[in-house]
Amino acid sequence: MRGLFVGRFQPFHLGHLALVRQVLTESPERRLLVAIGSAEESFTWANPFTAGERFEMIARALEEARLRGVDVVPVADISRHALWVRYLEGLLPPFDRVYSHNPLTLMLFARAGYATTSPPLVERERFEGVRIRERLAHGQGISDLVPSAVGRYLEELGAPERLRLLRPHAPSPEPVP
């Protein structure tokens, strides 16, 4: 059977990697589905990286960490929360446990009868995606927050420049058309 880990991974950071490692270590016979949420979003402050870029981040981080048994799946949003769990059931192979730090995700899956786990997250606040994006936008280092393979890839992508431009209150007289 498989577990399911849902996130947006903007970007994929060490907190995410620790969760993946923990799940795979505890149950070596199981596989883990990593669902990249909001896959259709990109080039916004909340979702600066495309699903493909996030897929590549995760692939490089897993290879660097020599973790096997993970399937990465980009999943576009469905606008209807009440259908979200059923929508994922239709897109993914069977899974029986859901890992997340998001209370709404956990509630929706628990209502649908799934076992859910919210692993303790050390230094939770440091590992919020928005804080990492803020640091990138300000040109600050993030090597203590992301796997080194992800750090190098973010440089390849020119992430700091992209985030500086997408950050709210940048000198943008009008929203993009």
Next chain:
Amino acid sequence: MRGLFVGRFQPFHLGHLALVRQVLTESPERRLLVAIGSAEESFTWANPFTAGERFEMIARALEEARLRGVDVVPVADISRHALWVRYLEGLLPPFDRVYSHNPLTLMLFARAGYATTSPPLVERERFEGVRIRERLAHGQGISDLVPSAVGRYLEELGAPERLRLLRPHAPSPEPVP
């Protein structure tokens, strides 16, 4: 002929019920269409209840109040305001008067040639949906604000817990994926 009452009913409260009673009492020969707007929305702070849950609230409240002659119709949003009236015309049987407290709703229907009525609402602020949701999220009683059948149904649904979780600034490190 029919009247049309448009709202989101998150939740259906005593102000809504008073409007329905008033319309049916003034014109006993007429029917009233109650359109549940944003029907596709649920499990968000602005729209915590599914259209089906809202339909059930209204059905129980009308039965408790022994009001007949009402048709309840969930209506998904259309993103284009300029088409909204025409969209409702295509979904609903003919109607000739629109009841609402929302200025934009009234303007859009008036521009399309409909008679509109914005009934006086006693204690308007008390009966805002968002205030009732705030009270639910804080575990405060709302028996003075909703029909008693709705109050019981909200308990069945575990509404306070749901709203506590959906309320902004709840400890949610990331928006739901």
Next chain:
Amino acid sequence: MRGLFVGRFQPFHLGHLALVRQVLTESPERRLLVAIGSAEESFTWANPFTAGERFEMIARALEEARLRGVDVVPVADISRHALWVRYLEGLLPPFDRVYSHNPLTLMLFARAGYATTSPPLVERERFEGVRIRERLAHGQGISDLVPSAVGRYLEELGAPERLRLLRPHAPSPEPVP
């Protein structure tokens, strides 16, 4: 509790009415949800009438037949069959039995755990919607196939002319843009 009867009702005919009467007669304490499928469709050969026009047909037929206890609900299609039952659950108040003559509808609800009923339909072929539309398009009478209130309403709508124009192989050099 409620039953659910799903159809497209293009148009609402005597076979549909017989099913409604049978359900309401067998269980007078129950209500029946009549879901108008493909509500967003209109002015095509398969779906010539708007959801609002179909709602009005049904309302007039029920009034003529003095049948009470029915809730009519237009429901737009969702393109994903695997989600269809869950989508209806989100839009409608609770129901526990589904009535239909369509094998796929019955299979999808049965897979989701619902009791389903496919009532015997006398003269099934006569009561296919497409045959009634063919007869309308050819200017033939349909008074033996639809409730008389529906027949009068179809005349009000100019149904024969509309169907003649929508019928495939009509002299239309290009599909509508």
Next chain:
Amino acid sequence: MRGLFVGRFQPFHLGHLALVRQVLTESPERRLLVAIGSAEESFTWANPFTAGERFEMIARALEEARLRGVDVVPVADISRHALWVRYLEGLLPPFDRVYSHNPLTLMLFARAGYATTSPPLVERERFEGVRIRERLAHGQGISDLVPSAVGRYLEELGAPERLRLLRPHAPSPEPVP
């Protein structure tokens, strides 16, 4: 005031050009909106050319014919026929007469209160888009059917090869995923 000419223009042919010339000649003070329908479609047999390619065809043909006073506007489909006229009203500046050869287009605009004109089309069958596409797919000349500027542009686009591939019954074991 403006007239509106709606078509899909797959491709823009001499019948279309004759209609444009006739409208502009009869009322030199008026402008003509040419709406390219199904603008989101491309690389299918029914709609092989993108909206941009069709825009370019029309622009070149009008320049070649020295016709002025035309605004070309790509318009994506809206799936709801009952809203189609209102949708166009929201996208386009005011117009008061609609030109088309399509009976459904004419009916929908007439129901919305517009004056409509279906200009006599000489040799109607020769100027059906599907026949021109058939000829292109078979490598036959079409210089008697399209403005010469369009003919040259179709060559630039490699139209015969594209159409040969898109034509139904081409050796395609599966529909495109």
Next chain:
Amino acid sequence: MRGLFVGRFQPFHLGHLALVRQVLTESPERRLLVAIGSAEESFTWANPFTAGERFEMIARALEEARLRGVDVVPVADISRHALWVRYLEGLLPPFDRVYSHNPLTLMLFARAGYATTSPPLVERERFEGVRIRERLAHGQGISDLVPSAVGRYLEELGAPERLRLLRPHAPSPEPVP
């Protein structure tokens, strides 16, 4: 070849007109595509005017200024930023330079290989759309900010009343359903 000028034009103001004039004056042999973004939006504070109303504003302003060589094209949003440039390429005839004041627009087109220009804008802050809307909503004159033909058209439309109603914090107890 053509240039492309992308904006939302809520409303079309003197800063927009100056840019159009400058482009056409510098390269008289070129045409300019003016893409009206967010074409599906209307009757909101950010996008109060329909695409058709904005088209009419631009047409009147260009006629008043005796500027020729402009094609106005309403373009509905696509929710995926990563596809936005490709989406415009599919809708529009070929263009080779993009004009905008929006940094994200400029970045997306530059990444796709286009030449981009961000013309210096005198008194940038005065010409923000939101400031003009604020002034309209407060009943203040805007004759120093928009072409006079646009000013007259805004009066025809009853723009001040519309904007007063759409302005956030207007007495609206609930968002429109």
Next chain:
Amino acid sequence: MRGLFVGRFQPFHLGHLALVRQVLTESPERRLLVAIGSAEESFTWANPFTAGERFEMIARALEEARLRGVDVVPVADISRHALWVRYLEGLLPPFDRVYSHNPLTLMLFARAGYATTSPPLVERERFEGVRIRERLAHGQGISDLVPSAVGRYLEELGAPERLRLLRPHAPSPEPVP
């Protein structure tokens, strides 16, 4: 770098497996992305299985064949062919060669500058998805056409019964609502 193999896999058959094996054998250092097209479709004759079911088929077949280095990704359709390649680029990590038997897929990727390969398919007609579905619907064995792990899984799913019901011309008086 990665290759990309696009299909709908209704169901995943021995022809598909042969292609995967060939690609992985020729370039052992490369990975292969297997994109499940039309991921949102299910319970239709053309697309009877959900994306999740197809994912499971492929996972079991690859495990049975001891093939590694494959990433399976469900991909919902985008209705615009002209954007399809760019849409896949946004969802998937980088790839540099595309494998398919579909001429349109090959053309669209070739136009976007990708290397494409259409591997020779022995007994092409036997391995058409529609023929396998026909055989399943008629209760005929397909053990010579699909990997044995897929054959067992199709039995678990009750595939013959599902296909019998979905097959066109089954006794269905109306399309599903």
